Amino acid sequence: MVTREDVINIARLSKLYIAEEDLDEMTKAMADIVKFADTINNASEDGVEFDNINNLSNAFREDEVVPSYDRDEILSNANDTDEGHFLVRKRV
Amino acid sequence: MQYEMVAGFETHVELATNTKIFCSCTTQFGADSNTHCCPICIGLPGVLPKLNRQAVRYAIMAGLATNCHIANISKMDRKNYCYPDLPKAYQISQYDKPLCENGYIQLSNGRKIRLNRIHIEEDAGKLIHKRGDTYVDYNRGGVPLIEIVSEPDIRSVEEAKEYVEKLQQIMRYIGVSDCRMQEGSMRCDVNVSVRPVGSTELGTRTEIKNMNSITFIGRAMEYEFARQVDLIESGGEVEQQTLRYNDAENTTSPMRGKEDANDYRYFRDPDLVTISVTDEEIEELKAKIPELPFEKVERYVNELGLSEKDAANIAKYRNIAEFFEAASEGVKNPKSVSNFIIGQIFRRLETEEDKENFDIKTTPEQLCELVKLIEAGKIKNNLAKSTLEKMLDTGKPVTEFVSESDMAGLDENALAELCKKAVESNPKAVEDFKKGKQKAVKSLVGFVMKESRGKADAAAAEKIIIEIIGG
Numbered sequence A: 001m002v003t004r005e006d007v008i009n010i011a012r013l014s015k016l017y018i019a020e021e022d023l024d025e026m027t028k029a030m031a032d033i034v035k036f037a038d039t040i041n042n043a044s045e046d047g048v049e050f051d052n053i054n055n056l057s058n059a060f061r062e063d064e065v066v067p068s069y070d071r072d073e074i075l076s077n078a079n080d081t082d083e084g085h086f087l088v089r090k091r092v
Numbered sequence B: 001m002q003y004e005m006v007a008g009f010e011t012h013v014e015l016a017t018n019t020k021i022f023c024s025c026t027t028q029f030g031a032d033s034n035t036h037c038c039p040i041c042i043g044l045p046g047v048l049p050k051l052n053r054q055a056v057r058y059a060i061m062a063g064l065a066t067n068c069h070i071a072n073i074s075k076m077d078r079k080n081y082c083y084p085d086l087p088k089a090y091q092i093s094q095y096d097k098p099l100c101e102n103g104y105i106q107l108s109n110g111r112k113i114r115l116n117r118i119h120i121e122e123d124a125g126k127l128i129h130k131r132g133d134t135y136v137d138y139n140r141g142g143v144p145l146i147e148i149v150s151e152p153d154i155r156s157v158e159e160a161k162e163y164v165e166k167l168q169q170i171m172r173y174i175g176v177s178d179c180r181m182q183e184g185s186m187r188c189d190v191n192v193s194v195r196p197v198g199s200t201e202l203g204t205r206t207e208i209k210n211m212n213s214i215t216f217i218g219r220a221m222e223y224e225f226a227r228q229v230d231l232i233e234s235g236g237e238v239e240q241q242t243l244r245y246n247d248a249e250n251t252t253s254p255m256r257g258k259e260d261a262n263d264y265r266y267f268r269d270p271d272l273v274t275i276s277v278t279d280e281e282i283e284e285l286k287a288k289i290p291e292l293p294f295e296k297v298e299r300y301v302n303e304l305g306l307s308e309k310d311a312a313n314i315a316k317y318r319n320i321a322e323f324f325e326a327a328s329e330g331v332k333n334p335k336s337v338s339n340f341i342i343g344q345i346f347r348r349l350e351t352e353e354d355k356e357n358f359d360i361k362t363t364p365e366q367l368c369e370l371v372k373l374i375e376a377g378k379i380k381n382n383l384a385k386s387t388l389e390k391m392l393d394t395g396k397p398v399t400e401f402v403s404e405s406d407m408a409g410l411d412e413n414a415l416a417e418l419c420k421k422a423v424e425s426n427p428k429a430v431e432d433f434k435k436g437k438q439k440a441v442k443s444l445v446g447f448v449m450k451e452s453r454g455k456a457d458a459a460a461a462e463k464i465i466i467e468i469i470g471g
């Protein structure tokens, strides 16, 4: 069961704004999505490991330093910056 | 009613890798903000993290050195939460399949503090709060960490301090971290609860976050223990909450409400494949783990005749322990080596960091040579001490300062001559001694030592001087 409160909570955690009038529709849509995801339960068999279906392991990187990016480039996508930092403004 | 403290630790330790855990940016401390960053560690969409092999190795070594079982198969998960120190809005960590499980640290009182697990994860960025705004530096974001989670097996502040110190020593010994608490490369969350002595149930716990000094950990735990006991005694109940320790006031205060575990919505990170470790690889890493400090203490006490305290002082620092062992090679009584180290050499090493680095000019072979000369009766202790000072100043061997003739010692006649001279040239001291001032003889012995340039045997000289004066 997905409740209106779940949707509000998830939206808050995901930093999404959902208008009051959209909540009912969104709740129903979320319930459908979860129901769809639930179909995976039908596929479960004892002893079958779904965790690693690709059977891949150990894609490692060696511990060798590569120069980092220029700071201006790193900060170029930020909404706000100051003194070489990402800046998160006080929420009013 | 008597209450007992019950505490457990979650300890974050930054691994000493060259690069971050999922990208090749350097982990170097202290650079300008956001200069050790790339699209991976600032969490831009569409990038692919790739796990640092060395971080996995270090974590396994940490597990082996703390008696953990190493999982042959483990994986990385996403821990979701939304805070500016985490640019992806999730931290890559390990949830249900950590790398290491079921270890323990043994304390000096014999009690074992069980370790539930050690897992690897990425560090978050650093936040600086100014005028209500938050400044974010992601240099630290993505630095590899291990989180060492203990069971609530700690029963006192003393045990807590020893636990943290032991972890610190072990991690430094095996070289997986420098564990500098002031720089944040080792940080502890401490959970504390109380219960009536004799009870086996666990009380409601509070968690004190992000402690970066052993002294503060002790004070915070004492404060929290007293606070909880007061609360219960006055009919109240302890509320489960996350606290911050304010060192200026020595109090704890609640932090902003934290989402509970369900809200982390852990799930496997689809970008990172399974970590598989073979038994052979585990054995290989096991072979890299040196003798650990507590093993050294035991050996120093039982085989080399050191006191428990001296042994602990030497074994605490790997560089010093190695120096001591090399300098004791072929020495009859290694205790004299440890005395020189703890006495004269430690005086030159003021801070913990100095001791950790142990940057001195004298080599272990040179100290060994000096001690062997004492044991062969060729150099008296006083001369040895002043010579060691010169050796430490210059890095030159003992033979630079003590000649063959010095080492030959004084024959009996020469000693008797000097004693006679001492009595003749110091009538005042002789007078004092005759009047019953026992100490006056020391200045006469001092005269002999000086004249002989430290070669004389002080005890023998004293005996002869007393004979001369008396006779």
Ligand SMILES: [Zn+2]
Pocket (backbone or CB within 6 Å): B020, B023, B024, B025, B036, B037, B038, B039, B040, B041, B042, B142
């Ligand atoms: Zn990076």
